[in-house]
Amino acid sequence: MPLTIGFVFDDTLDVLDGVQQHIVTIGEELRRRGHDVHYLVGETHDSPVPNTHPLSRNVMVRFNGNRMRIPLPAKRARIRETLAAHDFDILHVQAPYSPFMAGRVLSAASRHTGVVATYHIASADLASRVGGRLLGLINASTHRRVDEVVAVSQVAARYAEQTAHVRGVVIPNPVDVDKLAGAARAARRTGPSSSEEHLAVFLGRFVPRKGAELLLDAIAYGEAHDMFPEGFHVKFAGKGPLLDECRRRAEALRTPIEFLGFVEEEDKPALLASADVAVFPATGGESFGIVLLEAIASGAGVTLAGDNPGYRSTLLGDDDALFDVGADHARVLADRIRRALVDPDWAQALHERELRLLARYDVGSVADRLEEVYRRAIADRRR
Structure with missing residues (x-):
């Protein structure tokens, strides 16, 4: 059965770094399978995919050995309008996430919507580990809204367990x-x-x-x-x-x-x-x-x-x-x-x-496994 899926990502889709490549690649495969795929993202002006919904402005910071963009507080009214317009079966948030954008989306999600979180990060240094634990504490209330947890590797799974105290199934990054x-x-x-x-x-x-x-x-x-x-x-x-x-x-x-x-x-x-x-x-x-x-x-x-x-x-x-x-x-x-x-x-x-x-790692194999996770998350919500 076709699903309406919203990938939730704090960063932009204007550039295709690792996480962007992940959600664009898997999203295009899910679209080929008949699903209605959307992207609820941070500040984006030139997205490579349709159905992109920018929800926040972003600023550049340094974290985990990288420069990255984090969102300024997203307007709750705009989030509610986007969620209401599309009646998502699944929200798939990319983690760790900001309380100012993705966290607000989770707070506003319908109780009938299944929520999946995929962890992508490996700690590069002590500062990133401490920062990750602090972010995990800040997001503890919204993370309870997550039904299924995924990590792209055992390394990312350890990060999820250490910072958010959650365990999940490992499903790798997809490659077309x-x-x-x-x-x-x-x-x-x-x-x-x-x-x-x-x-x-x-x-x-x-x-x-x-x-x-x-x-x-x-x-x-x-x-x-x-x-x-x-x-x-x-x-x-x-x-x-x-x-x-x-x-x-x-x-x-x-x-x-x-x-x-x-x-x-x-x-x-x-x-x-x-x-x-x-x-x-x-x-x-x-x-x-x-x-x-x-x-x-x-x-x-x-x-x-x-x-x-x-x-x-x-x-x-x-x-x-x-x-x-x-x-x-x-x-x-x-x-x-x-x-x-x-x-x-x-x-x-x-x-x-x-x-x-x-x-x-082929996208078809990864999408098969991800659809199973989506079905579990939806079933948990609709019992």
Whole structure:
């Protein structure tokens, strides 16, 4: 039976970071299945999806190693009007959430509406853990309105238990495997032919925990020890406060390094597909590894990831794909990149193992499990 579903998210849909990608990807799949999908969000001016209902103004803050937008107090009358206009069967709130927007939506929700909360976060430091516990206390009354709890990983599930004292089922982030693979194939057909070989690609924000500097350390180590094959070169994609510093460091290296800046969503599959090695050296604060799966689905030769709990969980503990981000990271990562480029049997075996992960995370499989959660939440409400 088709449902009317409202994704509740304090942040904007003007940019597609991790949580935005999650709700847009799963929302489009649910729409394909006949459900009426809406987005009750913070300040948004250019949403990529229909049925977007901005409910608050937002301000930028720093939290958990990221810059993020939090809502100013949303008008309760506007929330009530939106809820009344659509008679939602399900409200699916992205957690942790603000009491000023999502919390107010939960307070105003009809008692017949099922409520699901999905936790996305992993603590990056002590401040984020303390802040999370404080937010859990503030939201305790509205969180009692939640019928079912979901976490995108065991890491996020631990955060939910530690901060909100709730337990839930783990349902991972979704990846539209067919869409990514199709976009990469189309780019190869229509784009200029390329003879590039031995290409490593970094895609992410230039902030300390995403590890762009660790990759530069590995490149410098590999140069000093003559580890990389002829033609080895690197592309960095993204923006952030460390970008200028990384550019300065790259100028001192012999390896050809290109900084692409911000890459649009539609251009990411082609970039990742061009990589012999896609490298994501995040040091921590990751609840999941959606970018790893995007690289695999797009057709990167080998995807390598920093060994933090979120990435280890996503890659099911594959030690060939994971590398230590501790004191010896430069040597370890340089050696792993070299092996991916000069040992085709090893690289192919890892590539095939990574491809087998995709069925677990494909949006169709994730949507099946989420629909079951929705049915339980609705049944609980309508007994």
